Amino acid sequence: MARTLINIRNVSYRYHDVDVLKNIDLMVKEGEFWALIGPNGSGKSTLIKLLLGLLPVQKGEIEWFGEPIQQLKNRDQIGYVSQKSNAFNSSFPATVFEVVRSGLVSQKGLFSRFTKADEVKVHEALQLVQMDQFAGRSIGQLSGGQQQRAFIARALVSKPSILIMDEPTVGIDQQNVEKFYELLHRLNEQQGIAILLVTHEIDLVTSLASHVACLNQTMHFHGGQQQYEQLDDEQYSKWYGHPVRRVHQKEGAE
Numbered sequence: 168m169a170r171t172l173i174n175i176r177n178v179s180y181r182y183h184d185v186d187v188l189k190n191i192d193l194m195v196k197e198g199e200f201w202a203l204i205g206p207n208g209s210g211k212s213t214l215i216k217l218l219l220g221l222l223p224v225q226k227g228e229i230e231w232f233g234e235p236i237q238q239l240k241n242r243d244q245i246g247y248v249s250q251k252s253n254a255f256n257s258s259f260p261a262t263v264f265e266v267v268r269s270g271l272v273s274q275k276g277l278f279s280r281f282t283k284a285d286e287v288k289v290h291e292a293l294q295l296v297q298m299d300q301f302a303g304r305s306i307g308q309l310s311g312g313q314q315q316r317a318f319i320a321r322a323l324v325s326k327p328s329i330l331i332m333d334e335p336t337v338g339i340d341q342q343n344v345e346k347f348y349e350l351l352h353r354l355n356e357q358q359g360i361a362i363l364l365v366t367h368e369i370d371l372v373t374s375l376a377s378h379v380a381c382l383n384q385t386m387h388f389h390g391g392q393q394q395y396e397q398l399d400d401e402q403y404s405k406w407y408g409h410p411v412r413r414v415h416q417k418e419g420a421e
């Protein structure tokens with residue numbers, strides 16, 4: 168049976184006196200590809216910050232790999248790529264190789280020397296995202312989409328079980344957005360890496376994801392992609408907070 172990576176139980180969160188998340192449940196298992204979707208301000212980033220331990224759990228429980236998040240030791244198992252990863256100044260003094268290798272620092276400790284084996288890991292990670300030919304290039308001189316791939320490689324270098332991404336395609340053009348999602352799909356299918364992706368590109372991603380979570384302060388729906396496709400306009404509108412009429416794939420094809 169697939170191992171449970173994340174188990175969120177009855178989690179609520181408030182900033183000052185404003186409720187942002189209420190009674191959230193979500194379970195993510197090995198190898199699953201989750202799209203976390205919701206309107207602006209629905210609490211997606213807050214949930215991700217709670218999962219990454221960047222915000223304290225105020226109410227409810229979050230478990231990683233079967234242990235309470237407060238006792239999480241093996242952070243290398245969690246790869247994280249933030250929204251702003253691809254916003255490097257062109258004079259930033261690091262090569263793609265160095266940026267990816269820095270993903271090994273938490274595993275090795277700040278003052279350890281890098282070994283030949285580490286070098287191999289960096290090239291393997293770069294190959295996974297088809298960026299090995301850019302290893303020697305300065306990170307600031309790559310396009311936004313290429314930088315984003317380099318940051319995925321950085322997250323992959325410690326061989327995590329899951330990649331968490333908060334709107335990773337901001338600032339990337341449409342053609343490259345599609346290629347980016349193809350890459351995630353391939354990492355998920357071929358490498359078995361679980362993915363939890365916050366996105367506004369709902370149609371594109373929900374067709375690739377195996378599971379979908381619809382958040383708007385509460386979790387309106389979480390489940391398999393096929394069940395998600397069955398949600399009717401009324402359920403969808405209730406979640407989004409205003410009337411929505413979805414164009415179903417079959418209708419669009421006519």
Ligand SMILES: Nc1ncnc2c1ncn2[C@@H]1O[C@H](COP(=O)(O)OP(=O)(O)OP(=O)(O)O)[C@@H](O)[C@H]1O
Nearest residue numbers: 182183185187205206207208209210211212213214
């Ligand atoms: N540090 C903070 N202090 C106070 N309120 C905050 C803070 N961060 C976020 N919020 C509020 O919490 C709510 C949820 O924000 P969050 O960023 O989690 O939503 P989101 O779904 O990720 O939004 P978006 O899609 O616009 O990025 C919003 O109303 C936001 O204004």
